[in-house]
Amino acid sequence: MSLNPVSFDRPLAHEPRLSAPYVPGKRDKRFWTDAECDIIRRYFPLGGAAACLLRLPDHRTPQGVYCQAKKLGVKIQGAPSARQRHRATPELDERIRDGWRQMDAGRKGAVAELADRLNIPRWWLTKRMTVLGLTLRHKKEPRWTAAEDALMREVPLHRPDLAARVFREHGFRRSPMAIVVRAKRLDLSRRASRPDLSATKAASILGVDSKYVTGRILTGELPARKT
Template sequence: MSEPRLSPRYVPGRRSERFWTDDEKAVLREHYPTGGAKACQARLPNRSITTIFQQAGKLGLSAPKQPEKRTRHEYSPELDERIRAAWPTLKGKGAVAALADTLQVPRWWLTKRATKLHLTMPHKKEPAWTEAENALMRNVPLHDPDRCAKIFREHGFNRSPTAIVVRAKRLDISRRTHETLSARAAAKILGVDDKHVTALCIAGDLVAGRRGSKRLAQQGGDAWAIEPQDLRRYVLDHLKRIDIRKVDKLAFVALIANEAA
């Protein structure tokens, strides 16, 4: 039985809603410089504020500058008593915002004041990363964040999979497994299409394994993992099949040169 589609079926002649029409762009050019994103959204209800901001930026449009309004909200014993009385009764999403509207204070101020009054626990920031953790980042399988988190716990560090992925980005460490090549990387070296390399792997002409990724069947299944020496052996055994005019010359030469390394 075939797997369900991940994307809607293509309909010829149908235009996707994510593309902006000329009429919509005309609305932005007319109203964004004077009324900002809200004025445009009133005329384009199907567009969110975020997408209006993004499209206006692409068009080089600037919204009118808003005057700075800074209001200092002072606390008082009476206000504190109202907060203490109402806070235990808050239930459900939006309850804090509703109380802030009732007290006529910003939501952030109310949350901060509740923390000062010991009505809620303060948000704990992520502890700073140590040199030992940064060094461990370069020795864990970053392509599998769950396994990385387990390794961190085994070393006495409590880091979530998400925190590890974010840290890898900040340290500019690639999460890819550099010891192996993907089908696309191998195809680039050979100067062929990705599907051609996939067919070679399936047929067994090119020795390849799997990365152990969590890709679904609709996404092509688990990604191929090709050892450089196996790709090099394939090239040497089937040199007549390689069209030198189409290969990535630098990568091709580097692959072959490693034979003597």
């Protein structure tokens, strides 16, 4: 008795080609041609990506133009050859301190004007002033008083803008957002004044989960209406 070898390899069925057949001399449009590279070399230094896009095919994007210009080593005329680094020196720090003492720190644009006088970027000046401790202390809102908490139970919390107006009439300056946050911390409902309770409020009174109340509403055991 002889044993014959058996192959378990399955024959591969011929599948149709999914990609387009290769055509000699034809390239995909995502590749840059020599003519497009010449456009970048000629127009990018003077007009940037905008000037190149006017002469390139529609599928080219500004990001693609910038990337290709970087690969070709083409730069806009007037651009610095290398990034300028600003280093802090004792003399510069003293000039910054003198400028800080003289300027109105609360006025808008004062820091930008100082940066122009010192011939340094504004972002660098802001970071350096933070390191030197030349910053303004932000004014925090005062703590809530007992009188304000009592007034919170009288104002229409469902209208924060109107509640803020009532606070101003009583001599308190609170923003509508501050009133909303305070109502949440005091566990005050912001619904309009009416005897109805929300499902969450009813659950907190009964000492059960809000889903328990919602389930009883859906089954009809608890009367409820949508407001």
